[in-house]
Amino acid sequence: MTIGGLGPQGGGAASSSAGSPQRHAIVVESDVVRVRQVVRSAAVAARLSLVDQTKMVTAASELARNTLVYGGGGAVTIDIVDNGRRRGVRAVFTDSGPGIADLDLALTDGWTSGSGLGLGLSGSRRLVDEFELESSPETGTTVRVVKWSR
Amino acid sequence: MERIPVLKLGNLLLVSIQVDLEDRLALNLQDDLAERIVATGARGVLIDISALDIVDSFVGRMLSTIAAMSKLLDAETVVVGMRPAVAITLVELGLDMPGVRTALTLEHGLALLGAEVRVRRSDDTDSADRADLPGSIEEPTGPSGTAVAGTVVG
Amino acid sequence: MTDRVDPPDEGDSTWISALLGEQAEILSHWIERAGEMLRARLTAAELARELGDLYGSLAQALPVAGADLRAGAFGELRALLAELSASRARQGFTPRETAITVFALKDAAATILEKKSVSFRAYRRFSDFVDELGLFTLESYIEVRDQAVLEQSNQLLELSTPVIKLWDGILAVPLIGTLDSARTQLVMENLLESLISTGSKHAIIDITGVGAVDTQVAQHLLKTVRAAQLMGADCVISGIRPQIAQTVVSLGIEFGEIATKATLAEALAVALRREGFAVSRSATGGVR
Known part of the structure; x- marks a missing residue:
């Protein structure tokens, strides 16, 4: 089951990677902090405004914690993308955890299966320009987010 | 495991978060503050987050929990120094941080807590147990150092 | 505007007749040369249409007005060139890329002119004429860009709402x-x-x-x-x-x-x- 698709900017399929993607494991808590730092430097390199950097790093922090806590650990791939007009930062979080049974429910504000505030998925979706979520019990969960420079 | 230092200043506790917060560290801070409020009888907690370049839902929840918990222990919490980009992001994230009082700067925060603690002390003057705590808050001064009351001639 | 400002030069007639005589061949060379220089940022069909229009207008005006670009007969050509520069400026082509489309005509016609044993003097007159076309194109290009800069600075002014x-x-x-x-x-x-x-x-x-x-x-x-x-x-x-x-x-x-x-x-x-x-x-x- 898939949810999301392209954000208002569209053109996601056409965006090409500019620079080599970085892959980081998310296995222990300190990895979440490291993911934030890597996403921050990618956002600076893609010339996102300070507010957009902050939004992207916050979204990455939420998603990395989801990967760790609900996905039982996984990895993230971060790279800078270019759609011909603008640059952006893309982060793809993957885990091979149990998956999310009801994606629509999981994207509702306040819904939580754990101890969080239930803003992890729905909140981070509002912070980015593109958001794609794929989940199944067999393949685990993949979340792909992009934030474009303005 | 490293911990975030909690400083005692009169009847206030002062915390300045200077590192990128790992979840464990945030939870430790919660525990430490609860213990220190009880141990010192502090009436106010100031948390400076001006060095934090993001506040996600986990840290937001920590701040809410600290505020609620300190209230139960009869201490007021004020969070100071939130950056504009962080505030904008929190609003977008949908994180309200209910019950958390905030102030622009440490000075504003001190003034806010000072006024707060003064009001409370006048509320319970008959209970002498806390009235003679050492290092009580002085008369608050305006944030810019000017008198709190002034007159504009129209 | 009079139809002729400068006295006619006898060197003009030879290159003009060469350009009029071998229209199809020169045009196809021109499209080819200009296409190479633009590195396929414009489709071949678009370029062929643009240059075809330009060449057609040129062929109509040359017999009437000679090599004087200011002549009334060149009105249509001037309008076409202005349109070309405006669209290039909007599409983000550089001044060089824009002017080179016009200057490629020199190269395109050179072989024909040589084959027809056009004199050096006539070739120079032809070259000067193309330079005039190119300069006119550049000026229009800059005008469009200035306009865009003006609009942007207005927007910027609007953005700088003071606190x-x-x-x-x-x-x-x-x-x-x-x-x-x-x-x-x-x-x-x-x-x-x-x-x-x-x-x-x-x-x-x-x-x-x-x-x-x-x-x-x-x-x-x-x-x-x-x-x-x-x-x-x-x-x-x-x-x-x-x-x-x-x-x-x-x-x-x-x-x-x-x-x-x-x-x-x-x-x-x-x-x-x-x-x-x-x-x-x-x-x-x-x-x-």
């Missing part, structure tokens, strides 16, 4: 004109930054000068007020005109606990009171 210090600890942003989402966002970020840099506890967003508010702009205003509150500042929206109040209600936007005041003066009075200032008229009551 004003009304009193110690009280800031105001008077918003004027049309608010789009991007501009509102920028103004708001400026306001929040100023709260920190000036240590001000009170912010007033005055929208007296705003024509209309749509859902997105209203959302941005609300989010700014919430963000200011999270930072520990008070934020008041003033100057909500009746029409805007109606729009906000009919759009179903919840202003909730956001403080609003009818005028900037009232908002200032509230902020002053909260800062502990008392506003009173002196005994002399305005008499000096």
